[in-house]
Amino acid sequence: MPTDQLSLTFSALADPTRRAILTRLAEGEATVGELAAPLPITLPAVSRHLKVLERAGLIVRGRDAQWRPTRMQAEPLDEAVAWMQARRRTWEGRMDRLDAHLRSKGDRDDRDR
Amino acid sequence: MPTDQLSLTFSALADPTRRAILTRLAEGEATVGELAAPLPITLPAVSRHLKVLERAGLIVRGRDAQWRPTRMQAEPLDEAVAWMQARRRTWEGRMDRLDAHLRSKGDRDDRDR
DNA sequence: GTGCTATTTAACCGTTTGGCTAATTAACCG
DNA sequence: CGGTTAATTAGCCAAACGGTTAAATAGCAC
Known part of the structure; x- marks a missing residue:
């Protein structure tokens, strides 16, 4: 049961x-x-x-007579973006290190596993 | 049937x-x-x-004997981040304009709240 | 009050999701 | 070959999803 905020955000955005x-x-x-x-x-x-x-948390809703005016809220987007970029940075960092390692020497000792 | 890339990405990320x-x-x-x-x-x-x-498209999988080594791919994350930030920017832009509008006049009629 | 508009809730339905166990495939090793 | 390990597929099940129509609620306006 995904009650956590990220799951709520991502599954909300999963629908076109x-x-x-x-x-x-x-x-x-x-x-x-x-x-x-x-x-x-x-x-x-x-x-x-x-x-x-x-x-x-992506929208908030008010009341204006029989209408329900709805406004967007950006905070959950920020959190989701932050999560993705954290993974992306870790992944990119590892790519960079691998790249540097390959470039560094004639390296026969690639023990990074 | 959400076949589009964003739906695939977001619903993949919706699960903890x-x-x-x-x-x-x-x-x-x-x-x-x-x-x-x-x-x-x-x-x-x-x-x-x-x-x-x-x-x-968030991972790719290889074959090493009976193992299936799996690697992450960042492209779908980038696309998803781009979608979110596009909405965020539009939203923020509108906020800014609203803000400017409210600030522009001496507005004693601050009826927002 | 009645009536009209806006929106939500109730009840139903087929499909998808996410888990399980059991069986199957893939690839190695001796 | 037979045995072992790694991973996937098959079959099942309960819950969640996304849509519908019909009924109910909320609030104005007369």
């Missing part, structure tokens, strides 16, 4: 519809109906996608 | 076990058994996680 919603919300706040309009799915489906995004 | 595997692989290549050792799941389960990561 939810990414489309986020892309729209990055431009500015919108109501559920406005978000649903361009999408090929029903309103209840959109409503549940929004709940997933909300649980991941 | 797969993230743990990637974290390990960022340090350097490893066999299936080595990857499975610290994990609380069976070898077949690890094998299928690796298949998911491979399909997402």
Whole structure:
């Protein structure tokens, strides 16, 4: 049961519809109906996608009469980017060291395993 | 059916076990058994996680006798980071413009909050 | 109150996911 | 060849996912 923040963020972003919603919300706040309009799915489906995004902290929702204005939040994106870049840096660092090692000498003693 | 690359990448990263595997692989290549050792799941389960990561392009796998050495690949991470940062920048840009707008006038009408 | 609009919840359904055990394949070794 | 190790595939199962339609809720407006 992935309750941790990164799992929530990544699985929220794993769905193309939810990414489309986020892309729209990055431009500015919108109501559920406005978000649903361009999408090929029903309103209840959109409503549940929004709940997933909300649980991941990627959106916050207000109340304006019978409308639910929704705004994007960037913090979870930052955390996810940080996780990816940490792995990328470790990986790149290792690549660099390997590269340096290969370049360093005629090395027959490649014992890096 | 999310066949697109971003969906593959994000859903691969949505699982904590797969993230743990990637974290390990960022340090350097490893066999299936080595990857499975610290994990609380069976070898077949690890094998299928690796298949998911491979399909997402996050790992590549070789063959060394009966071992399957696995290496991480960073490209899908880059693409995912790029997607997130694009949204973040749009969002931030809009924040900035809103901020500027609010700051521009003497705005006694700070009705935000 | 009634009625209208916006949104959510309930109930259902087929597919996917992630785990398991048992069986199978791949490749070595003696 | 037979035996051993590494890894995958097959079959099963329960839970989660993503969609639907129909019903319920929230809030205005008359």
